[in-house]
Amino acid sequence: MLFKNDEDPLDKVPGPPKRPIIGNAWEIFRHPPDKFLYLLRDNWKEHGNRFVFKILGLRVLHVAGPEDIEVVLSHTKNIKKSIVYRFLKDWLGDGLLLSTGAHWHARRKILTPTFHFNILKSFSIIMEEKVQDMVEMLKTKNGEALDVMPMVSDFTLFTICETAMGTKLDSDKTSNAKDYKAAILKIGMTTLSRTTRFWLHNDTIFNLSSHGKQFAQYLETVRSFADKVIAERKEERAQKQSLQRQESVDGVGTKRRMAMLDLLLEAQEKGQIDIEGIRDEVNTFMFEGHDTTAMAITFGLMLLADHADVQERVFEEVQSILAGADRPVTLADLTEMKYMEAVIKEILRIYPSVPIIGREAVEDFKLGDLLVKKGSTIDVQIYLLHQNPELFPEPELFKPDRFLEGEARHPYAYVPFSAGPRNCIGQRFAIQEMKITLSEIVRNFKLVPKVKGFRPTLMADLVLRPVDPINVKFLSR
Numbered sequence: 001m002l003f004k005n006d007e008d009p010l011d012k013v014p015g016p017p018k019r020p021i022i023g024n025a026w027e028i029f030r031h032p033p034d035k036f037l038y039l040l041r042d043n044w045k046e047h048g049n050r051f052v053f054k055i056l057g058l059r060v061l062h063v064a065g066p067e068d069i070e071v072v073l074s075h076t077k078n079i080k081k082s083i084v085y086r087f088l089k090d091w092l093g094d095g096l097l098l099s100t101g102a103h104w105h106a107r108r109k110i111l112t113p114t115f116h117f118n119i120l121k122s123f124s125i126i127m128e129e130k131v132q133d134m135v136e137m138l139k140t141k142n143g144e145a146l147d148v149m150p151m152v153s154d155f156t157l158f159t160i161c162e163t164a165m166g167t168k169l170d171s172d173k174t175s176n177a178k179d180y181k182a183a184i185l186k187i188g189m190t191t192l193s194r195t196t197r198f199w200l201h202n203d204t205i206f207n208l209s210s211h212g213k214q215f216a217q218y219l220e221t222v223r224s225f226a227d228k229v230i231a232e233r234k235e236e237r238a239q240k241q242s243l244q245r246q247e248s249v250d251g252v253g254t255k256r257r258m259a260m261l262d263l264l265l266e267a268q269e270k271g272q273i274d275i276e277g278i279r280d281e282v283n284t285f286m287f288e289g290h291d292t293t294a295m296a297i298t299f300g301l302m303l304l305a306d307h308a309d310v311q312e313r314v315f316e317e318v319q320s321i322l323a324g325a326d327r328p329v330t331l332a333d334l335t336e337m338k339y340m341e342a343v344i345k346e347i348l349r350i351y352p353s354v355p356i357i358g359r360e361a362v363e364d365f366k367l368g369d370l371l372v373k374k375g376s377t378i379d380v381q382i383y384l385l386h387q388n389p390e391l392f393p394e395p396e397l398f399k400p401d402r403f404l405e406g407e408a409r410h411p412y413a414y415v416p417f418s419a420g421p422r423n424c425i426g427q428r429f430a431i432q433e434m435k436i437t438l439s440e441i442v443r444n445f446k447l448v449p450k451v452k453g454f455r456p457t458l459m460a461d462l463v464l465r466p467v468d469p470i471n472v473k474f475l476s477r
């Protein structure tokens, strides 16, 4: 693909001027990885909602308009992920995020019940416990400015491990968790560097490079963490199988709750999945289930701290739902939090945790008059879509009310969880976790930014991250 250089309708789509043979490889490489998102934004501002980058023979069509995004995301056959996802294959294997075709369909079917209402209900109890731990820790800090990202990603990692995997991270395992989180950050950075350096797209060259050797070490760390989680749950299951089955039937609040991993282990007993498959899914869900929500909550705390008026409305809403009662929030309370819902939507509009989605066309299709040929790479630019002033006036402003006022909008103008067949399976889990976390924090603390109006530089690797620390003071109410 990299060296195929035949004619293609995508050559007529605007984009930065292409050099002979290498296309835009030099401009892309010249940009440090943490500036790549800004390179995309500048090209979008200059060329509009469709632009093409060419790296040798590989054309990448970037789409940022809701009409094009609707065609790409709702296509039932073009569900194959793009080349960049292949760079994650040694880690996430054939797990739900990377796989395609019949294999993906079968896995999605096995995993969908994990997010059933009753299971999410039992997860809410764990989420609430984990938030309370964070609240207690914050109370001991006496309002000093804290770098929120590491704290929040501990919380979301502990939560996904205990909900989906049924594994509690005690103090002993916390250091493993720290190594795991650090390795994920490095995997993201290395993947982004690999994306922008076309010669590293080749596996052999990459594996021999210093990037490739370090990548192998990070992989070892994340894999062994996932393996420990599986081994532990398996052992516990063997010991307590009969008791656990009975308790998972009565569902909520029992000592042993049914986790996603149990569902996979049951599928293994029925011969529907092998141990490699379980490993791939555990790796996929541990990553997708903690890093995405960690970034969303981190940016959310920053925005709430910076907008005292919004924070006050969130506080008042929670207080009125609880009628001043001193008890944890319940699922019924969460469904009443309409303003909070608008706040969360606005957080994910400005900072969509997954800023770009990549597809490889498995068959020709049309975007209006433009023929997109089989084999083309298409990048859906969620971050840019959400920044479009025609869809979201004054897009740089944090205005949750825009989601309350019933503004008419294209159905694909807002897609933080993607849409169509490959949408986010964890969407309801994520929103539930965000609602519980933000409501409990705002109930207990007044959030104040260390520096008013501070906005970090952003980096789009596997998720959208702040490059600079986000410091917030948590003043007890």
Ligand code: HEM
Pocket: 096, 097, 098, 108, 164, 284, 285, 288, 289, 290, 292, 293, 296, 348, 352, 353, 354, 357, 358, 415, 416, 417, 418, 421, 422, 423, 424, 425, 426, 427, 429, 430
């Ligand atoms: C704010 C939080 C989250 C956001 C913004 C988000 C966003 C997304 C997006 C945009 C996709 C499509 C990716 C693509 O096509 O390449 C996706 C897929 C996925 N997400 Fe999420 N996600 C979030 C939280 C979660 C959570 C909590 C879980 C698990 C508990 C999860 C599990 C997954 C999985 C497994 C996929 C692949 C689904 C498939 O292809 O069938 N996500 N997510």
